[in-house]
Amino acid sequence: MNILAPVSTIMSTRLVTVSPNDDLLTVKKIFDEHNIHHIPVVRFKEIVGMISKSDFLAFLLGDSVMGHAEGQSLEDRLKAHKAEEIMTRGLAKLEPDDRINVALELFKLNRFHAIPVVRDGELVGILTPHDIIVALSEEKAPASAYRQSENK
Incomplete structure (x- = not known):
């Protein structure tokens, strides 16, 4: 992998997004149905936040610890909250x-695991450490990098 290559060569472009007003039941369904760990929150194609699976699980834990109304189902509790309530704002891009x-x-310098990629304010992709690992793993090492042991 050439670290001077543009991020567009390795970023993920098949994005599943939510709007700020989508309820957390929608967020849960996305995490359940897709193998992703971050959901961009977009308004008119512009990214306004990000929800990580960790953010969502922390909300669930806090929600259950706070003990919402007895007898209220998880589904009802998730429908009562919006994506914008738990999204991270002020993202690096x-x-x-x-x-x-x-x-x-x-x-390296920050504690996040997904960076939105934008063009003219519009979300066009996401880059994660996983994308970098995949790019590295797809490279073929030159034959000289392999040394065979003489004592097999």
Whole structure:
């Protein structure tokens, strides 16, 4: 992997998003049905926040500890809350032409695990450490990198 390549070469572009007004039951269904750990929150194609699976699970734990109305189902409790209530705001963002090394530095310096990629304010992808690992794992090492033991 060339760390000077643009992030657009390795970012995920098949995105599942929610709007700020979507209820948390919708968020739960997305996490349940898709193998993702971050859901971008968008308003008119512009990213306004991100919900991580950790954010969602922390909400669930806090919600159950706070003991909402007796007899209220989880489904009803999730329908009563909106995505914007638990989303992270003020996200770091990349542009498609930003270099992978810039993304690596952002991951190193910050405690987040997904960076939205935007073009002209519109969400076009997400970059995660997993995307970088996949790109690295798909590279073929040169034959000289392998040393065979003489004592087999």
